[in-house]
Amino acid sequence: MTNNPKGRPQGSLNKVTKDLRLSITEFLQSNFDTVIKEWARLDGKDKLAFYKDLLKYAIPAMQSTQFITDFDRMTDEELDKVINELKQTVLKHE
Numbered sequence: 001m002t003n004n005p006k007g008r009p010q011g012s013l014n015k016v017t018k019d020l021r022l023s024i025t026e027f028l029q030s031n032f033d034t035v036i037k038e039w040a041r042l043d044g045k046d047k048l049a050f051y052k053d054l055l056k057y058a059i060p061a062m063q064s065t066q067f068i069t070d071f072d073r074m075t076d077e078e079l080d081k082v083i084n085e086l087k088q089t090v091l092k093h094e
Contacts, residue, residue, distance in 0.1 A: 028035070042050060071079065 039047065039050065074082070
């Protein structure tokens with residue numbers, strides 16, 4: 001049982017994950033000079049692969065989004081607006 005009836009907040013890290021990330025960060029920081037030296041030895045294709053692998057830690061991955069609309073709850077005016085905006089979009093791309 002937890003003292004927090006709602007549990008851990010969504011997206012928060014548990015202690016093991018937090019500790020592991022800290023350990024990896026400390027390892028990378030203490031070995032950064034070695035990483036730079038090895039980087040210089042890589043050929044272009046390997047440098048790009050290495051860079052791509054690291055980039056995902058610097059820039060959050062984009063996630064797909066889903067648009068759900070309950071058309072049954074929309075007023076006639078709202079539906080007309082959606083239809084007109086769709087028509088305008090189609091006309092722009094013809």
